[in-house]
Every structure is written in C-alpha cells, then in structure tokens.
Amino acid sequence: MRAATRITSLAIAALAALPLAPAQAQSVADFYRGKTVNLYIGFSVGGAYDLYGRLVARHMGKHIPGNPHIIPQNMAGAGSLRVANFIYTAAPKDGTAFATMGRGAAFGPLFNQSGAAFDAQKYNWLGSANDEVSLCASWHTSGIATFDDLLTKELVIAASGPTDETATVPRAINGVLGTKMRVVTGYPGSPEMNLALERGEVSGRCGLSWSSAKANLQKWLEEKKLHLLFQVSYAKHADLPNVPLIMDFAKTDEQRQLLRIFAARQVMGRPFLAPPDLPKDRADALRAAFMATLQDKEFLLEAEKAQLEITPVSGERVQALVDEVYATPPAIIKKAAEFVGQ
Numbered sequence: 001m002r003a004a005t006r007i008t009s010l011a012i013a014a015l016a017a018l019p020l021a022p023a024q025a026q027s028v029a030d031f032y033r034g035k036t037v038n039l040y041i042g043f044s045v046g047g048a049y050d051l052y053g054r055l056v057a058r059h060m061g062k063h064i065p066g067n068p069h070i071i072p073q074n075m076a077g078a079g080s081l082r083v084a085n086f087i088y089t090a091a092p093k094d095g096t097a098f099a100t101m102g103r104g105a106a107f108g109p110l111f112n113q114s115g116a117a118f119d120a121q122k123y124n125w126l127g128s129a130n131d132e133v134s135l136c137a138s139w140h141t142s143g144i145a146t147f148d149d150l151l152t153k154e155l156v157i158a159a160s161g162p163t164d165e166t167a168t169v170p171r172a173i174n175g176v177l178g179t180k181m182r183v184v185t186g187y188p189g190s191p192e193m194n195l196a197l198e199r200g201e202v203s204g205r206c207g208l209s210w211s212s213a214k215a216n217l218q219k220w221l222e223e224k225k226l227h228l229l230f231q232v233s234y235a236k237h238a239d240l241p242n243v244p245l246i247m248d249f250a251k252t253d254e255q256r257q258l259l260r261i262f263a264a265r266q267v268m269g270r271p272f273l274a275p276p277d278l279p280k281d282r283a284d285a286l287r288a289a290f291m292a293t294l295q296d297k298e299f300l301l302e303a304e305k306a307q308l309e310i311t312p313v314s315g316e317r318v319q320a321l322v323d324e325v326y327a328t329p330p331a332i333i334k335k336a337a338e339f340v341g342q
Contacts, residue, residue: 028285032066035096039072040087042080042101043160047190048212050074051308052129052270053100056290059299063289068096076188079164080105081115088118091275095282098126098274103265104165104207110326111337113163120322122276124283125268126290128313132269133210133237136170136181136246137226142203145227147249150179158193158202159185165207166193168340169232169262173206175339176258177249181206190216204229209269210237211309218307233266257332258339264325268318269311287315 039060041053050072057072075083080101091097106123108116136157138144144155159167162185170181184202187193190212196202210231213221220226228243236245247263250256274286293299294312303310328336 027065028281029065031095031282032064032068032285035066035068037061037064037068037070037095038097039070040075040083040091040097040099041072042075042077042083042099042105044076044189044191045074048209048215048308049080049100049102049270050189051215051306055299055302055306055308056100056129056272056293058302059296060289060293063292063296065285075099077161078115079159079161079167079185081108081113081161081163084108084120085115085117087273087275088123093275093277095274095278095286098272098286100270100272102160102164103128103132103268103271104168105161105163106268106271106322107168107261107265107325108163110328110333111163111168111340113340116163119276121319121326124274124276124278124287125315125318125322126272126274126287127294127315128268128272128318129270129294130211130309130311131313132266132309133231133233133240134165134169134206134266135208135210135213135231135240135243136173136204136206136229137208137213138204138229139197139200139202140225140227141200142227144204144229147179147229147244150181150229151177152180154180154182155204156202157181157183157204157206158187158196159183159206160187160189160193161185165232165262165265166205167207170206171341172258172262172336172339173246175335176255177246207232210239211269211307214239214309215307232263234263254332254335257328258336261325261328261332261336264321267313267321269313271318290315 039057043049054072057070061070087099106120157170230246
C-alpha cells in the first residue's frame with residue numbers, strides 16, 4: 001500500500017514538474033467570426049460622410065479576419081461631436097465598434113470647445129478615405145463672387161455643430177483675415193445645409209468638401225449656382241486650378257501659422273477611428289482591413305460610380321497629423337481658439 005502511494009506521489013510530482021502549456025489566446029478571426037460590428041456615422045443620411053461610411057461598411061467586413069457583418073448607424077449631432085464622445089467613452093472597446101466623424105471635430109478639445117469630452121490622440125485612427133480639399137462658396141444670388149467681396153459684405157454660412165469645420169473654418173478666417181461670414185449652426189448634415197442654401201435661409205457654405213460637391217452638387221456647378229471663393233488645403237486640387245488657396249491671402253507669418261492649423265486637417269479628409277484601449281491585435285486588424293478596403297476593386301468601382309474620391313491616408317499618417325496639430329505652439333492655439341469660439 002505504502003509502495004503504491006509512493007509511486008502515485010512520484011507520478012504527480014513528475015507531472016507538476018512539466019512546463020505548463022500556454023493558454024490558447026483567441027485569434028482575431030475567432031473573435032470576429034459570427035459577430036456584428038457597428039460603424040457609427042457622425043452625420044445625417046445622404047451627406048458625403050454618410051456615403052463614404054456606408055460604402056466602407058459594405059466592403060470592409062470581407063477584409064477583417066472572421067468576416068463580421070458591418071452595420072452602419074447614423075449618430076448625428078453637434079457636428080459629429082456626439083459620435084466622437086460616444087466612441088471615446090461609451091462604445092465597446094473590444095473591436096465591435098468604430099466610427100467616421102468630421103475631420104474638424106477631432107480638434108474640439110484643442111480649442112476648448114464645450115462638450116468635447118475626449119482625447120483625440122488616444123483614439124485608434126484607422127485612416128482616411130481621402131486627402132480632402134474643402135471650399136468656401138457663395139450662392140449665385142448672394143452678391144458675393146470673390147474673396148475680396150467677403151471683406152466688405154456679409155455672407156451667412158450654414159453650419160453643423162460648433163466643432164465642425166463648417167463653423168470653425170469661417171470663424172477662423174474671419175479672425176485671421178477680417179472677412180464677414182456670419183455662421184448659423186444647427187444643421188444635422190450636408191443635405192440640410194444644401195436645402196437651406198436653396199431656400200435662401202443662408203447664402204453660403206464653408207468647409208464644403210470638393211469630393212462632396214462633385215458627388216452631390218454637380219447640377220449646381222454646371223448651372224453656376226455656386227461661386228467657389230477659395231480652397232482650404234495645403235495645395236490646390238487638380239480640378240480647381242483657378243480657385244485661390246486661402247493661404248494666398250495671408251500677409252504675415254502668424255496668419256500663415258494660424259491658417260495652417262485648419263488647412264492641415266484636410267489631409268484627414270474622411271477619417272475613420274476606433275475607441276482607445278482596444279486589444280492591439282484587433283486594432284491592427286481593423287487598421288489593415290480599412291486600408292485593404294480602400295484598394296478593393298469592387299469598392300473602387302462603386303466609389304467611382306458614386307463620384308467619391310478615394311485617395312487613401314494611412315492610420316499612422318492620420319495619427320501623426322493629429323499629434324502634429326496638437327503640438328502647435330500654445331500662443332498660436334490660444335489665438336486660433338479665440339477666433340473659433342467667437
């Protein structure tokens with residue numbers, strides 16, 4: 001009996017001495033297989049952000065390991081500040097939620113915008129669908145046809161929320177260059193702003209993406225119902241060689257620094273982002289899947305039919321851009337914030 005007990009004890013000791021096999025971590029494919037992923041769109045249905053978001057949702061699932069089903073959901077509000085806060089604080093941080101929001105909203109905290117409850121540098125930036133050029137434009141009956149007209153005449157601008165570039169860009173340009181644009185906020189998205197323009201509620205738009213204008217306002221452009229006053233970007237769009245850059249009107253180094261803050265954001269024209277604190281392997285998988293989607297032949301064919309420009313910007317480049325803007329000298333940021341908050 002004592003011998004049998006001794007043998008059993010030795011066997012247990014031998015087994016205990018064996019190295020433990022590591023627990024099998026769940027793979028990205030295993031996690032996503034059979035899952036539903038929500039893509040939150042920070043604007044109303046029918047605008048350019050919505051079109052880009054839904055197009056990505058239709059194709060990105062096949063590039064994520066496990067091929068989850070992606071469902072687009074509109075979460076309009078405050079120029080996409082609502083979705084920015086949701087993704088940062090309330091969305092699940094397991095890889096089953098990501099979003100697209102206004103490029104200007106990412107910089108709300110930098111300008112002390114009320115309600116901006118997030119740290120944009122902590123998001124997992126997936127990338128941008130394009131490197132955008134935005135415009136300020138006036139309605140053909142406004143009496144304003146050039147930038148110089150803005151120095152003496154008021155242009156009433158339709159805008160979304162206070163942090164969206166439809167509001168921040170005209171206010172900043174007013175402060176930097178002395179233009180007379182009056183901003184009216186509260187429109188959920190581009191369709192409502194365009195309708196307000198057509199009805200005569202407002203007389204202009206700023207932060208109007210050229211890609212959006214080409215996709216949705218082609219008839220207005222052909223009928224010359226819009227005067228394109230200037231471009232907000234680092235460089236002119238190839239389609240618009242005769243429309244001046246806003247930087248062309250800067251007269252001092254300080255003015256150029258201030259305007260660069262707003263022109264820089266155009267590089268992340270249609271940004272997509274996931275919550276902070278995701279498991280790294282899932283964050284990496286989403287970022288890789290997003291970039292693969294932008295090179296997908298079926299995706300590109302559908303984008304071409306919808307007249308949506310696709311000029312991919314990587315998540316790493318968007319992250320670097322956000323960090324770069326947040327590193328702007330405090331004195332310049334303070335002055336820009338004063339202009340934006342007017």
